[in-house]
Amino acid sequence: xxxxxxxxxxxxxxxxxxxxxxxxxxxxxxxxxxxxxxxxxxxxxxxxxxxxxxxxxxxxxxxxxxxxxxxxxxxxxxxxxxxxxxxxxxxxxxxxxxxxxxxxxxxxxxxxxxxxxxxxxxxxxxxxxxxxxxxxxxxxxxxxxxxxxxxxxxxxxxxxxxxxxxxxxxxxxxxxxxxxxxxxxxxxxxxxxxxxxxxxxxxxxxxxxxxxxxxxxxxxxxxxxxxxxxxxxxxxxxxxxxxxxxxxxxxxxxxxxxxxxxxxxxxxxxxxxx
Amino acid sequence: xxxxxxxxxxxxxxxxxxxxxxxxxxxxxxxxxxxxxxxxxxxxxxxxxxxxxxxxxxxxxxxxxxxxxxxxxxxxxxxxxxxxxxxxxxxxxxxxxxxxxxxxxxxxxxxxxxxxxxxxxxxxxxxxxxxxxxxxxxxxxxxxxxxxxxxxxxxxxxxxxxxxxxxxxxxxxxxxxxxxxxxxxxxxxxxxxxxxxxxxxxxxxxxxxxxxxxxxxxxxxxxxxxxxxxxxxxxxxxxxxxxxxxxxxxxxxxxxxxxxxxxxxxxxxxxxxx
Numbered sequence: 001x002x003x004x005x006x007x008x009x010x011x012x013x014x015x016x017x018x019x020x021x022x023x024x025x026x027x028x029x030x031x032x033x034x035x036x037x038x039x040x041x042x043x044x045x046x047x048x049x050x051x052x053x054x055x056x057x058x059x060x061x062x063x064x065x066x067x068x069x070x071x072x073x074x075x076x077x078x079x080x081x082x083x084x085x086x087x088x089x090x091x092x093x094x095x096x097x098x099x100x101x102x103x104x105x106x107x108x109x110x111x112x113x114x115x116x117x118x119x120x121x122x123x124x125x126x127x128x129x130x131x132x133x134x135x136x137x138x139x140x141x142x143x144x145x146x147x148x149x150x151x152x153x154x155x156x157x158x159x160x161x162x163x164x165x166x167x168x169x170x171x172x173x174x175x176x177x178x179x180x181x182x183x184x185x186x187x188x189x190x191x192x193x194x195x196x197x198x199x200x201x202x203x204x205x206x207x208x209x210x211x212x213x214x215x216x217x218x219x220x221x222x223x224x225x226x227x228x229x230x231x232x233x234x235x236x237x238x239x240x241x242x243x244x245x246x247x248x249x250x251x252x253x254x255x256x257x258x259x260x261x262x263x264x265x266x267x268x269x270x271x272x273x274x
Numbered sequence: 275x276x277x278x279x280x281x282x283x284x285x286x287x288x289x290x291x292x293x294x295x296x297x298x299x300x301x302x303x304x305x306x307x308x309x310x311x312x313x314x315x316x317x318x319x320x321x322x323x324x325x326x327x328x329x330x331x332x333x334x335x336x337x338x339x340x341x342x343x344x345x346x347x348x349x350x351x352x353x354x355x356x357x358x359x360x361x362x363x364x365x366x367x368x369x370x371x372x373x374x375x376x377x378x379x380x381x382x383x384x385x386x387x388x389x390x391x392x393x394x395x396x397x398x399x400x401x402x403x404x405x406x407x408x409x410x411x412x413x414x415x416x417x418x419x420x421x422x423x424x425x426x427x428x429x430x431x432x433x434x435x436x437x438x439x440x441x442x443x444x445x446x447x448x449x450x451x452x453x454x455x456x457x458x459x460x461x462x463x464x465x466x467x468x469x470x471x472x473x474x475x476x477x478x479x480x481x482x483x484x485x486x487x488x489x490x491x492x493x494x495x496x497x498x499x500x501x502x503x504x505x506x507x508x509x510x511x512x513x514x515x516x517x518x519x520x521x522x523x524x525x526x527x528x529x530x531x532x533x534x535x536x537x538x539x540x541x542x543x544x545x546x547x548x
Contacts, residue, residue, distance in 0.1 A: 007530035008494065008522075014530055061336050061529065067537075220282065248282075255335065256281035256288055263341075 001132055004029065010070035011036035014060060017132075023124040024083040025114045030125060031060040037073035038134045044163075044273035045135045046074045046266065049081075049121070049143030049150040052179075053099045056080045059144070062255040068263045072270035075135050079125055081146065083114040096183055102174075103150030104198050106187035115187060118198075121150070122158055140164035140269035144258050145227070146171055146179070148215075152200040159210045164272035166214035166265045168258050169221055173201040173231035179223070201231045204241060213243030214268050216261045218251030275406055278303065284344035285310035288334060291406075297390045297398040298357040304399060305334040311347035312408045318437075318547035319409045320348045320540065323355075323395070323417030323424040326453075327373045330354045333418070336529040342537045346544035349409050353399055355420065357388040370457055376448075377424030378472050380461035389461055392472075395424070396432055414438035414543035418532050419501070420445055420453070422489075426474040433484045438546035440488035440539045442532050443495055447475040447505035453497075475505045478515060487517030488542050490535045492525030 001019035008014075012035040021028040037043050046069065050059050056078045059065070069076045082088075082101035089110040091097035101117035129135060139162050143151035148170025155165040174180020175195045184195040196202045213236070217229045233245040251257040275293035282288075286309040295302040311317050320343065324333050330352045333339065343350045356362075356375035363384040365371035375391035403409060413436050417425035422444025429439040448454020449469045458469040470476045487510070491503045507519040525531040 007526055007528050008492070008524040008534070009530040010534045064338050064341065064533070066530070066533070067338065067341075218282070250282040252281055254281050256283040256340070259338070259340070260282070260284045 001128060009033065009066045012038070012066065012070050014066060016056065019128055021083070021120060021124060023116045023120040026083045026085045026088055028083070028120070028125070029056050029080050031056040031078040032129070032133055033060070033066050033069055033076040034133065035070045035073050035075065038075070042134045042136045043073050043075050044138040044140070045129065046076045046269050046273075047121070047139060047141040047151070048076055048078050049103065049141070049147030050078065051143070051145030051147050052081070053094050054081050055099070058255065059258070062259065064259040064262045065266060068266035072266055072274065074266065074270055074273065075133065077125070077129055079121060082117060088114045095179065096186055100146070100183065102146060102183045102187065102198065103154060104184070104187050107194070108187060108189050111187050117150075118154065122154055122161070126161070138163055138273050140273050142166040142168065142265055142269065143170070144168040145223075145253065149174060149200050153198050153203055156203045156207050156209055157197065164211060164269045165209055166268055168261065168265070169217050169227055169229075169253055170200055170215065170232070171227055173199060173228040175199045175202065176231070177226050177228055179226040201235050204232065204235050204239060208239055208241055209243070211242070211272065213241060214265065215243070215245045216248055216264070217245060218248050218253065218257045220250055221253045223253050275402060283307065283340045286312070286340065286344050288340060290330065293402055295357070295394060295398060297394040299388050300357045300359045300362055302357070302394070302399070303330050303354050305330040305352040306403070306407055307334075307340050307343055307350040308407065309344045309347050309349065312349070316408045316410045317347050317349050318412040318414070319403065320350045320543050320547070321395070321413060321415040321425070322350055322352050323377065323415070323421030324352065325417070325419030325421050326355070327368050328355050329373070332529065333532070336533065338533040338536045339540060342540035346540055346548065348540065348544055348547065349407065351399070351403055353395060356391060362388045369453065370460055374420070374457065376420060376457045376461065376472065377428060378458070378461050381468070382461060382463045385461050392428065396428055396435070400435070412437055412547050414547050416440040416442065416539055416543065417444070418442040419497070419527065423448060423474050427472050427477055430477045430481050430483055431471065438485060438543045439483055440542055442535065442539070443491050443501055443527055444474055444489065444506070445501055447473060447502040449473045449476065450505070451500050451502055453500040475509045478506065478509050478513065482513055482515055483517070485516070485546065487515060488539065489517070489519045490538070491519060491521055492527065492531045493521050493523050494525060495527045497527050
């Protein structure tokens with residue numbers, strides 16, 4: 001992998017790398033924050049999956065994780081949200097194609113040759129990170145919106161690989177939302193039974209999560225109808241899933257919301273990883 | 275003035291406004307963070323002046339001031355860096371014209387009709403803020419790079435209006451730098467005696483600053499030759515100016531640097547404003 005940029009941040013280092021991805025069939029970019037504690041040995045990893053239209057860069061520059069990661073001694077990985085490039089299929093809408101991988105393995109043309117973000121995160125990028133950065137094999141995962149969906153689905157389906165889980169305004173029930181049905185139809189086809197393994201609420205219903213789960217959701221989020229936090233809150237209560245859904249008064253869907261609660265989430269993960 | 279956007283942030287509100295500016299002869303945009311404490315009454319104001327090529331938005335989204343302003347109960351104002359618009363003279367280079375007002379009152383054509391950022395900040399925008407937002411008439415000022423220069427020059431020349439002063443990697447001695455000589459020639463003309471009132475080191479030499487001064491400067495800043503922190507540090511020592519220039523090991527000129535020390539600067543101002 002190749003180092004693209006490096007900036008000192010809160011005593012640690014904010015780096016950006018690119019690497020050839022076999023899984024996605026293109027070059028992929030990701031950002032990694034390494035806290036000052038790496039000087040003394042490997043640190044646990046917090047994965048932050050971003051939302052629709054984002055790259056590795058948005059949360060790296062706007063979400064304010066570095067301050068808290070430096071305090072608690074966690075590395076933070078910011079992957080991209082889809083395969084990229086001229087040879088990668090795309091769609092003119094912001095919510096399908098590049099920038100909108102939905103953390104699934106596509107099975108339909110024209111998407112299936114590159115759109116394998118589930119495998120990319122769980123296997124390939126995880127391996128790249130473990131092999132090249134000073135990190136322990138202890139992982140937490142969080143994300144925002146589409147990335148909150150990715151965090152919950154990836155953690156529940158790989159409970160052996162992740163110790164801690166949280167989400168910011170996740171797309172909670174995509175099989176019943178226009179943020180989900182459109183994309184799953186395209187990426188996975190019309191057999192809705194194949195969609196369930198990418199739906200946070202359905203996975204929670206089926207498997208639960210081995211630990212406790214922290215979800216923050218702004219009460220003034222402009223996308224509440226698409227996110228459907230009530231489906232996840234209902235399922236957590238029905239299933240007696242340890243954890244909490246916090247409705248944060250007045251907050252919207254922006255990075256100002258994520259930034260405001262980044263400290264709580266990093267502390268949550270640090271308490272379960274350290 | 276017109277509200278353009280509003281986002282809940284750390285229990286307060288990050289707002290963006292536009293207003294017609296008589297001083298600049300165009301519409302101007304600025305951002306204002308109001309901390310949760312405004313619910314109980316007016317709060318002091320911290321002004322953050324941005325650097326070359328920035329708008330009101332860069333620091334608002336990347337510098338992380340909101341968290342600290344909310345903790346200490348300060349409003350933060352993020353002005354734009356120049357007049358804007360189709361009718362406003364510009365230059366093809368990034369460091370002259372739009373995005374590069376240098377916080378001076380231009381006296382030469384074609385700049386003098388719009389480029390009056392000194393008066394805009396000190397008089398017009400200050401008045402707009404005081405009249406429209408729940409703030410006290412207690413002000414601190416800081417800024418980054420060109421904005422650090424603006425903060426130091428504006429504070430020293432208006433010591434009755436500002437109680438506290440700091441800067442991040444300021445252009446310290448513009449009359450002896452290519453970040454300064456080019457712009458002052460264009461905006462002010464070739465009589466260099468007119469430049470001194472916009473040079474931080476020369477103003478400090480002449481007047482000092484009534485309080486103590488905090489300056490942070492990254493040791494790996496890619497623009498050290500243009501910023502000339504040694505001129506300011508030398509003058510502070512010669513003049514026995516209370517304060518400190520901190521050379522921060524490994525930091526560059528980016529917002530990752532500003533973000534890393536935003537907490538220290540907000541606390542510094544809060545200690546002198548509250």
